Amino acid sequence: MDQKKLDIKGMTCTACAGTIERSLGKLEGVSEVAVNFATEQMHIQYDENTLNLTQIMDTVEKVGYEAIDPSASGETNTAHRKAPGDAAKEHADAMFKRLILSLFFTIPLFYLAMGPMVGLSVPSSLSGQQNLLFMAMTQFLLTLPVMMIGSQFYKTGFKTLFKGAPNMDTLIAVGTGAAFVYGIFVIYRLIYGFAYAMPSIVHHYGHDLYFESVAVIITLITLGKYLEARAKKRTSAAIQELMALTPDEAVIIVDGHEITVPLEQVKVGDTLIVRPGSKIPVDGEVLSGTGAVDESMLTGESLPVDKATGDQVIGGTLNQTGLFKVSATKVGEDTTLSNIIRMVEDAQSTKAPIAKLADQISAYFVPAVLGISAIAFIVWSLIGYDFEFAFRVAVSILVISCPCALGLATPTAIMVGTGKGAKQGTLIKSGEALERMHQVTTVVFDKTGTLTNGEVIVTDIDCKQDKQDFLRLAGSLEQGSEHPLSKAVTRYAMDQGLSLSEPKTFDNILGHGVTGQIESIIVHIGNHKMMKRYGIDTADHDDIIHRFAEEGKTAVMVAYDNQVQGVIALADTVKKDASEAIAQLNAMNIETIMLTGDHQVTAKAIGKQIGVNRIYADVLPDEKADIVSQLQEDGSVVMMVGDGINDAVALVTADIGLAIGTGTDVAIESADVVLMKERLMDVIAALQLSKATIRNIKQNLFWAFIYNVIGIPVAAGLLYPSTGLLLNPMIAAAAMSFSSVSVVTNALRLKGFKPRYLKTTINNIDPTLIESEHKEIIMKKELIVEGMSCMHCVGRVEKTLKELDNVTSVTVDLESKKAVVVSSTDIADDTFKTSIADQGYEVTDITVL
Numbered sequence: 017m018d019q020k021k022l023d024i025k026g027m028t029c030t031a032c033a034g035t036i037e038r039s040l041g042k043l044e045g046v047s048e049v050a051v052n053f054a055t056e057q058m059h060i061q062y063d064e065n066t067l068n069l070t071q072i073m074d075t076v077e078k079v080g081y082e083a084i085d086p087s088a089s090g091e092t093n094t095a096h097r098k099a100p101g102d103a104a105k106e107h108a109d110a111m112f113k114r115l116i117l118s119l120f121f122t123i124p125l126f127y128l129a130m131g132p133m134v135g136l137s138v139p140s141s142l143s144g145q146q147n148l149l150f151m152a153m154t155q156f157l158l159t160l161p162v163m164m165i166g167s168q169f170y171k172t173g174f175k176t177l178f179k180g181a182p183n184m185d186t187l188i189a190v191g192t193g194a195a196f197v198y199g200i201f202v203i204y205r206l207i208y209g210f211a212y213a214m215p216s217i218v219h220h221y222g223h224d225l226y227f228e229s230v231a232v233i234i235t236l237i238t239l240g241k242y243l244e245a246r247a248k249k250r251t252s253a254a255i256q257e258l259m260a261l262t263p264d265e266a267v268i269i270v271d272g273h274e275i276t277v278p279l280e281q282v283k284v285g286d287t288l289i290v291r292p293g294s295k296i297p298v299d300g301e302v303l304s305g306t307g308a309v310d311e312s313m314l315t316g317e318s319l320p321v322d323k324a325t326g327d328q329v330i331g332g333t334l335n336q337t338g339l340f341k342v343s344a345t346k347v348g349e350d351t352t353l354s355n356i357i358r359m360v361e362d363a364q365s366t367k368a369p370i371a372k373l374a375d376q377i378s379a380y381f382v383p384a385v386l387g388i389s390a391i392a393f394i395v396w397s398l399i400g401y402d403f404e405f406a407f408r409v410a411v412s413i414l415v416i417s418c419p420c421a422l423g424l425a426t427p428t429a430i431m432v433g434t435g436k437g438a439k440q441g442t443l444i445k446s447g448e449a450l451e452r453m454h455q456v457t458t459v460v461f462d463k464t465g466t467l468t469n470g471e472v473i474v475t476d477i478d479c480k481q482d483k484q485d486f487l488r489l490a491g492s493l494e495q496g497s498e499h500p501l502s503k504a505v506t507r508y509a510m511d512q513g514l515s516l517s518e519p520k521t522f523d524n525i526l527g528h529g530v531t532g533q534i535e536s537i538i539v540h541i542g543n544h545k546m547m548k549r550y551g552i553d554t555a556d557h558d559d560i561i562h563r564f565a566e567e568g569k570t571a572v573m574v575a576y577d578n579q580v581q582g583v584i585a586l587a588d589t590v591k592k593d594a595s596e597a598i599a600q601l602n603a604m605n606i607e608t609i610m611l612t613g614d615h616q617v618t619a620k621a622i623g624k625q626i627g628v629n630r631i632y633a634d635v636l637p638d639e640k641a642d643i644v645s646q647l648q649e650d651g652s653v654v655m656m657v658g659d660g661i662n663d664a665v666a667l668v669t670a671d672i673g674l675a676i677g678t679g680t681d682v683a684i685e686s687a688d689v690v691l692m693k694e695r696l697m698d699v700i701a702a703l704q705l706s707k708a709t710i711r712n713i714k715q716n717l718f719w720a721f722i723y724n725v726i727g728i729p730v731a732a733g734l735l736y737p738s739t740g741l742l743l744n745p746m747i748a749a750a751a752m753s754f755s756s757v758s759v760v761t762n763a764l765r766l767k768g769f770k771p772r773y774l775k776t777t778i779n780n781i782d783p784t785l786i787e788s789e790h791k792e793i794i795m796k797k798e799l800i801v802e803g804m805s806c807m808h809c810v811g812r813v814e815k816t817l818k819e820l821d822n823v824t825s826v827t828v829d830l831e832s833k834k835a836v837v838v839s840s841t842d843i844a845d846d847t848f849k850t851s852i853a854d855q856g857y858e859v860t861d862i863t864v865l
Contacts, residue, residue: 017047017061017064018061019059019061020061021057022058022072022073022076022086023056023057023058023085024036024056024058024081024082024084025056025082025083026080026081027051027053028172032053032081032172032176033052033053035079035080035176036058037049037051039075039076039181043062043067043075044066045066045067046062046067046072047062047063048060052427053427058076073085078179079179079181080175080181111241114165114166114238114242115235115242117161121161121231122162122232122235124158125155125158125227125231126231126232128142128151129155129227142154148206149206149210152199155225155227156199156200156203158231159196159228159230159231162235163192163196163230163234165238166234169188169234169237173186173187174193177190182382182383182386186382187382187385187386187417188237190414191233191410191411191414192233192234192411194411195230195233195407195411196227196230198407199225199227199230202221205221206218206221206222209221226411261295261331261332261333262295262297262331262332263279263294264278265277265278266282266288266298267289267290268288268289269289279298280348282297282347283347284345285343285344286343287303287341287342287343288341288343288344289339290329290340291339292307292335292338293334294334294335295332295334296309296333296335297331298331298344298345298346298347298351299345299346300343300346301326301343301345302323302324302325302327302340302342303340303341303342304325304340304341305324305339305340305341306323306324306340307322307338307340308321308336308338309323309334310333310335311333323340329342330351330353332352332353388728389413392406392410392413392732392733393407394406408742409732409733412732416731417724417731425716425717425720425759425763426717428759428763429713429716429763430447430713432709432763432766433450433706433712433769434447434450435767436705436766436769437702440698440705441691442692442698442702442705443690444688444689444702450705450709450710451710452672452688453689454703454710456655456672457607457652457654458607458608458609458653458655459607459608459609459654459655459657459699460611460643460647460656461609461610462611462663462666463610463622464588464613465676466657466663466676467591467594467626467696468588468589468622469588469589469590470588471504471589472503472587473586473587473589475569475589476583476584477582478557479574480581481581481582484514486574486581486582487512488515488517489534490505490541490584491505491508491510492509493539493541494506494509494530494541495516495519496519496522496524496532501570501572501586502530505584519534520532520534520535521533525549528542528543528545529545529546530542537576537577538576539574539576540573540574540575542573547575547580553580554573557580557583560583561583564583565617566617567585567587567621568618568619569621570585570587571583571585571586572586590622591694593695593696593697594626595627596697598627599627600697600774601699601700602627602629603774604703604774606703607630608627608629609647610622610631611635611666612631612632613633616842619631619633620633633795634795634796640658640663640666641666641669644666644670654670655672656670656673657674657675658673658675667688672688672689673687673688673689675689675691689702697771700771700773705769705771708766708769709766712762712765716762719762720759727743730743731743795838795843795864796836796837797837797839797862797863797864798835798836798837798862798863799817799834799836799859799862800834800860801813801828801835801852801857801858801860803858804828804830804833806830809830813835813852814828816854816855817837817851820837820839820847821843822839822841822843823837823838824838824839825837826838848862849862
């Protein structure tokens, strides 16, 4: 299957988009097609063995529109090609010119037609019954230029009508065209009346001209189109601002000389010079120098980020201070900025499921309106009303019924919502993801790198003597090890400004710890096994080690002079906003779950600290997706939040996958939403943005529906018999234009979106309450059971184990003599042994899985 994104020209309303979709959907080989009127783009997925791009473009042309392949025109660099805001601006400017020219002819025409009715004077050569023919011809000549200026309405409207796919322009073309033809008919009747001296005919038709209605309707529709184009230009502001970040040129070093070249000529591996106040052209790595880089436009981080040798920089960010050299690592379409722009464009070009309702209605709406207009004309004529009355009703129905507001309701809100998210550092990849987020009932977090910082650090030091000397010896010895715990100890000692010594001897004892000589002192660092190996008593430190373990920390003992001198605690620390984010989700009645491969004791400690509702511990990477699937089967709408390769499957499995932007490329590609920052509070912002956008869409759809539901019956004259109320075609045109503009304006309110955080009580968490809520900690143990000889024995062992408190599942195998027990708490080994012994069997070994 091949996928393609094409620009579509010539669309004037969402009915146009629906026509294109239906026409392409009939082609063999097309599996998916979505046309977005607001962005004027089409996404199509098709079998390249059955269909080619030329056939697709020809099909679009046959139904009256033009498809353009951006890649064929050399626009390969997303961040450097013409911004969609520029195209929107050109369209708005063109509509403004059309509006001014239309007004130039419409204002005098309207004055001539309506002025005498309100007592305004007109030139004597055009006043009075004797000059009615001159008046009619003058109005005719003023109307023609307006129709020529608005000729696109007629070209598209009649073309789509003849092709059996009428759209908004069809309503305008048929309504105003009929009024214009009727005006010409009146001119001929006036000529006949004057020629044959029949004043009754002249009097009857003298005030039946509809030329002013034609011109005013076209002008009002043009005004609506202009205001709509201006609003669409504003919805493209997010992408336009992102594209504007990339400089046109870059300074590279060639043979020791600085050369300024166009951005397109920069290649991977080139060395660039970035001066203070200039934008970084491409993604790269700092080779030398330092600087403070403003990354706020891409990440939302308000403070500048210090950069030094070895740090990564993002193309499009601003170097505020310092000068440095950068080696280009990603250019063109591969840069972070290009990927962000592509994600936002894709999101704005895709449809949310809620849009399908509007599409389905729009597809049948225009033909239905044409039918209603014809029926209204016939009915009013049959019940005795004159031609003029029936004709005015029919035209009013055609003009007021434009489904434009209905079709704009969803795409404009999605465009503004995803654009707002991008500016805040939240990249939403599709309209479907944006909509689905507001339904989330459960948020599942990976622990390491998501809820925690993913880096082990020293958290506590408990020692008998001078802390500086204790830490200096420990840090010096740990220099010889590559273990993460050893690196953390050495890094912490160096951060304290201590001068470390090179070990004279060093030995790494796998699974125990390290030992060696620092200056004249023999130092041992490790666990109980390490201390026991060298005959060192640990009894005085067992309580502190146990306390650290309960807090989810790894404790290592440091011994010299044949005794334990102190304990160092290390842990992967929780992110500073993790507790607040969890509290906010709980306040929103969204269940929070943590997945981790850690032992249940460590998982429990982290869970207490941040306040999650449930914990799944000892989870293998391939089990994460299974847990997500189980939650979905239980009726939850699940958002998975992760950052690593082992989260990718779970991210895809979940209803919404959300990746931390600092995570791996695999996780980011697998996710529906990407956070450019590590702020977990942005999860809350993303959920609230989704809710705000869907609320906005529903408001738009409501007003669009209500407008048509009320407008059509009034235009049809249903209130006329009882109230005398009849809608004038010019008023109908103004109302139609206003409805479209109001929908777009309502969508633009999302530009002011700010997340609202609820009051929480994260500082007063009751540990006993939290512990009782952690019902889903998974503990797996494998028991070797001796004495089983038949399936009856298997049944007794299985029944006995299942009767133990908090056991969720038991699997017993006779041949291997193994029983695997899954429980929601850590059941003591003695409990297993005693209960099995009571049945006449013996547990010889227990292993934690």
